[in-house]
Amino acid sequence: MSEIEIIATIFGVICVWLTIKQHIACWPIGLVQVVLYISVFYQAKLYADMVLHVIYVLLSIYGWYHWSESNINKESSGITLCGKFTYIYGALCLALTLILGFTFTLYTDASLTYPDSFIMSSSLIAQWLMSRKKLESWILWIHTDIVAIYVYWYKELYWTTGLYLLFLFMAISGLAEWRKDYYQAKSILVK
Numbered sequence: 001m002s003e004i005e006i007i008a009t010i011f012g013v014i015c016v017w018l019t020i021k022q023h024i025a026c027w028p029i030g031l032v033q034v035v036l037y038i039s040v041f042y043q044a045k046l047y048a049d050m051v052l053h054v055i056y057v058l059l060s061i062y063g064w065y066h067w068s069e070s071n072i073n074k075e076s077s078g079i080t081l082c083g084k085f086t087y088i089y090g091a092l093c094l095a096l097t098l099i100l101g102f103t104f105t106l107y108t109d110a111s112l113t114y115p116d117s118f119i120m121s122s123s124l125i126a127q128w129l130m131s132r133k134k135l136e137s138w139i140l141w142i143h144t145d146i147v148a149i150y151v152y153w154y155k156e157l158y159w160t161t162g163l164y165l166l167f168l169f170m171a172i173s174g175l176a177e178w179r180k181d182y183y184q185a186k187s188i189l190v191k
Contacts, residue, residue: 002043008036009163016167019130020174022078022181027064034060044155047110048100048120056127063131070133078133079182086136089125093140096121115151119144135182138175145171 011033018026034056041050070078082089100117104110122144129137145168152161 002040004036005040005157005159008033008040009159011036012163013166013170016170016174020170020177022067022133022178024064024067027060027067030063031057031060040157040160044157045109045111046116046151046155047108048104048113048116052120052123055124059124059127059131063127066131067133079135079178079185080133081182082129082134082136089129089136089140093118093121093125096124111155112151115147119148119151122147135175135178138171138178141171142168142175 011029015026015030015033018029034053038050038053041047041053067078097114097118097120100120101114104113104117110116122140126137126140126144129140145164148164149161149168152158152164
């Protein structure tokens, strides 16, 4: 456990809480967290997680921009559903997990390659969906957090394990809150 991991954990909790509240400050706070975790995961030889956090930097900038644009129209929450694309995202997650797991097993000394690759794949898709304010992003985060808790505990990243346990409960809360906001906004638009 390092000081960087502790600081990243604190920023992570703040980021997810702000995301649940749909506050745009979640994005710059999240940027700090992901930059710090690049170092944490490199040291733990969780390379898929490390690469994931590099990509998170770009997705966080995109999310910040997209949420800024969608905040111009405040008539609704902006939360939408994936609809027919849900199955496509699921198949993409499975394919990415298998490809990345195989690649990391073959070419690196990475640890827990397939669970780590699932974390990377599902997190990328969940983060993309989150940046687009898709309700289903929270469902994918719940699955991701469950696998991440196991991986980080096994790797003795106890602060990170605690963070992802908290993320799991926050994702459940986020799903409930966003679902409520989605249906409230939908009922207002129908009237």
